[in-house]
Amino acid sequence: MDRTEAVAPSPEPSGTAGRGRESPAAGPVISMRSGTLAYGDRVLWRGLDLDVQPGELLAVLGPNGSGKTSLLRVLLGRQQLTEGSLTVLGHAPRRGGRHIGYIPQQTSLPAHTMLRARDLVRLGLDGHLWGLPLTRPAVRRRVDDLLASVGATCYADVPVGRLSGGERQRVRIAQALATDPRILLCDEPLLSLDLQHQRTVVTLVERRLRAAETAVVFVTHEINPVLGLVDRILYLAGGGFRIGPPDEVMTSAALSELYGTHVDVIRIGGRIVVVGAPDAGPDHPHADAPEEGESQ
Numbered sequence: 001m002d003r004t005e006a007v008a009p010s011p012e013p014s015g016t017a018g019r020g021r022e023s024p025a026a027g028p029v030i031s032m033r034s035g036t037l038a039y040g041d042r043v044l045w046r047g048l049d050l051d052v053q054p055g056e057l058l059a060v061l062g063p064n065g066s067g068k069t070s071l072l073r074v075l076l077g078r079q080q081l082t083e084g085s086l087t088v089l090g091h092a093p094r095r096g097g098r099h100i101g102y103i104p105q106q107t108s109l110p111a112h113t114m115l116r117a118r119d120l121v122r123l124g125l126d127g128h129l130w131g132l133p134l135t136r137p138a139v140r141r142r143v144d145d146l147l148a149s150v151g152a153t154c155y156a157d158v159p160v161g162r163l164s165g166g167e168r169q170r171v172r173i174a175q176a177l178a179t180d181p182r183i184l185l186c187d188e189p190l191l192s193l194d195l196q197h198q199r200t201v202v203t204l205v206e207r208r209l210r211a212a213e214t215a216v217v218f219v220t221h222e223i224n225p226v227l228g229l230v231d232r233i234l235y236l237a238g239g240g241f242r243i244g245p246p247d248e249v250m251t252s253a254a255l256s257e258l259y260g261t262h263v264d265v266i267r268i269g270g271r272i273v274v275v276g277a278p279d280a281g282p283d284h285p286h287a288d289a290p291e292e293g294e295s296q
């Protein structure tokens with residue numbers, strides 16, 4: 001069996017944006033007002049008003065060091081806002097909430113680790129077992145179901161250190177979905193994946209959006225693989241931000257204003273190419289010369 005092909009097709013065609021805006025009656029699952037995050041004198045972003053609705057996919061873009069991961073940490077209750085207010089599912093954010101699934105940035109695992117794919121997924125359940133009175137057979141069934149849902153059954157018992165980046169990413173998604181979360185936070189889940197594996201990850205996220213109305217905050221350097229799914233983009237750069245539908249944010253005018261320098265946004269064959277965006281804002285300690293990129 002080709003392990004990279006083991007995801008069943010999405011039940012519906014892809015590319016329908018705007019689901020989150022169809023159910024505003026449920027109210028936002030994330031609500032931030034005038035949010036500012038600074039480390040010492042360095043302001044990453046200031047005055048951020050953000051509502052994320054159930055079933056909405058918010059893509060978070062921006063150069064290295066613009067505060068994308070820090071935003072996820074704030075939503076997870078691991079980092080406090082410097083100013084402003086935030087509720088997540090109606091409460092102040094807190095660590096370990098079972099209604100939030102988190103796919104952290106890929107970190108390398110030692111090749112000799114004995115932790116198997118099913119153990120990793122089970123950890124996603126164990127962290128919350130106080131809320132889930134599951135018997136051992138029920139836990140096993142749940143883990144099997146989660147692995148099957150991401151097409152990872154055939155390597156359930158393989159140590160994760162031996163899995164490829166794409167295989168490991170599927171297992172991480174299964175782990176993040178273990179508690180049936182209402183919010184899914186993804187930190188660059190496409191990083192270092194080839195196109196085929198990128199598509200697999202996007203398909204799994206899309207399925208979750210559609211089947212469960214889970215709100216997704218998707219940090220990425222590459223907007224193109226998720227462009228058909230994105231409701232809005234939050235673009236962070238140089239201590240500022242721009243938020244709105246892709247057609248409003250991904251324009252030369254909007255990004256030039258945000259970066260404070262001329263940036264070209266070109267659309268070719270349904271793809272977006274950003275040319276001339278600096279790697280980091282001028283106040284960033286590692287600010288670099290302008291570079292060409294597909295989408296920052």
Ligand SMILES: Nc1ncnc2c1ncn2[C@@H]1O[C@H](COP(=O)(O)OP(=O)(O)OP(=O)(O)O)[C@@H](O)[C@H]1O
Binds near residue numbers: 039
């Ligand atoms: N706890 C902290 N204390 C001080 N500075 C921090 C802390 N956490 C992150 N930073 C700095 O804040 C900046 C933003 O970091 P963050 O990881 O949020 O950026 P990012 O946009 O996710 O970057 P990348 O695209 O490289 O992953 C970086 O310059 C980082 O070094």
